[in-house]
Amino acid sequence: MSIEKIGVLGAGVMGGGIAQVCATAGYEVVVYDIDPAALTAGHEHATTGRFGLDSGVERGKLTREEADAAAARLVFTESFADAAATDLVVEAVPERLDLKIRVFRDLDAAAPEHTILCSNSSGFPIQAIGAATNRPELVCGWHWASPAPVMKLAEIVRTRATSDATVETVREVAARCGKHPVVVQDTAMAWGYVANRVYFAMIAEAQKVVNEGIATADEVDQLMMDCYRWPSGPFGMVKGAGSGWS
Numbered sequence: 001m002s003i004e005k006i007g008v009l010g011a012g013v014m015g016g017g018i019a020q021v022c023a024t025a026g027y028e029v030v031v032y033d034i035d036p037a038a039l040t041a042g043h044e045h046a047t048t049g050r051f052g053l054d055s056g057v058e059r060g061k062l063t064r065e066e067a068d069a070a071a072a073r074l075v076f077t078e079s080f081a082d083a084a085a086t087d088l089v090v091e092a093v094p095e096r097l098d099l100k101i102r103v104f105r106d107l108d109a110a111a112p113e114h115t116i117l118c119s120n121s122s123g124f125p126i127q128a129i130g131a132a133t134n135r136p137e138l139v140c141g142w143h144w145a146s147p148a149p150v151m152k153l154a155e156i157v158r159t160r161a162t163s164d165a166t167v168e169t170v171r172e173v174a175a176r177c178g179k180h181p182v183v184v185q186d187t188a189m190a191w192g193y194v195a196n197r198v199y200f201a202m203i204a205e206a207q208k209v210v211n212e213g214i215a216t217a218d219e220v221d222q223l224m225m226d227c228y229r230w231p232s233g234p235f236g237m238v239k240g241a242g243s244g245w246s
C-alpha cells in the first residue's frame with residue numbers, strides 16, 4: 001500500500017520526534033495531542049529542540065532546504081479527525097492499556113478503511129489493542145526508541161491477526177525513515193516485546209546490585225559504560241528515556 005500521509009497521536013517525548021523523522025523521510029505528517037501546550041512543545045522539539053531539524057542541519061545530517069521542506073510537511077493540530085484521516089497512524093499516548101484501547105477504538109471509527117494503525121507502546125500486548133478495532137489485520141506495534149531522530153530501533157510487533165501486507169508496509173516506511181526494522185511476534189505472556197524484556201532484566205539486576213550495597217547507581221553506570229562501550233549506564237538510560245535526553 002502506498003503511504004503518503006502519517007498521523008501521530010501524542011506530541012510528548014516520543015510523538016514529536018516520530019513526527020519529525022517521518023516528515024524528514026518525505027511523508028506529510030499530522031500530529032494530534034489532547035493538550036494544546038504539548039502541541040506547542042512538540043513542535044518546538046521537532047524544529048529547534050536538541051535533536052530537532054535545526055540541530056540536524058548543524059550536525060550535517062540534512063541540508064537547510066531539506067529541514068525547511070520537512071518542517072513544511074509537519075502539522076500540529078487539535079483535530080483528532082485530521083490526524084486519523086491519514087494512511088498510517090503511530091499512536092504515542094501515555095503507557096496505559098485502557099487509554100490505548102480507547103484511542104484505538106476511536107481511531108478505528110474515525111480513520112479511513114485502509115489506514116494502518118501502529119502503537120508505539122513500550123510493551124503491552126498488541127493483540128489487546130488490535131482487538132479494540134474492527135481491523136486487527138491492519139494493527140501492529142511499531143516501537144521506537146528515544147530520541148526518535150537518533151535511535152535506529154524499529155521493533156515491529158505482529159500479532160496473529162496482523163496481515164503480511166501490513167507488516168511489509170510498516171517495514172518499508174520504517175526503512176525509509178532510516179531505521180532498522182526487525183519484525184517480532186506479539187505475546188500476551190510478558191510485557192516488553194524483545195528490546196524492553198531484555199533491558200528490564202538488566203535494570204532489575206542493576207537495582208539488585210545497588211540494593212545489596214555492592215555499588216552505587218553511578219558506579220554501576222560507569223562500570224557498564226566502560227565494560228560494554230554503552231553511551232549510558234542502566235540508570236542513566238532510565239533518566240534519559242523519561243526526559244527525551246533533552
Ligand SMILES: NC(=O)c1ccc[n+]([C@@H]2O[C@H](COP(=O)([O-])OP(=O)(O)OC[C@H]3O[C@@H](n4cnc5c(N)ncnc54)[C@H](O)[C@@H]3O)[C@@H](O)[C@H]2O)c1
Pocket residue numbers: 009010011012013014015032033034035038091092093094095096103120121122123143144145146240241242244
Ligand atoms: N519515552 C521513551 O523513551 C519511550 C520510548 C519508547 C516508547 N515509549 C512509549 O511511547 C508512548 C508515549 O510515551 P512518551 O514518553 O512520549 O509520553 P509523554 O507523556 O511524553 O507524551 C504523551 C503525550 O500524549 C498526550 N495524550 C494523552 N492522552 C492523549 C489522547 N487521548 N490523545 C492524544 N494525545 C494524548 C499527552 O498530552 C502527552 O503529550 C508510551 O506508550 C511509551 O511507553 C516511550
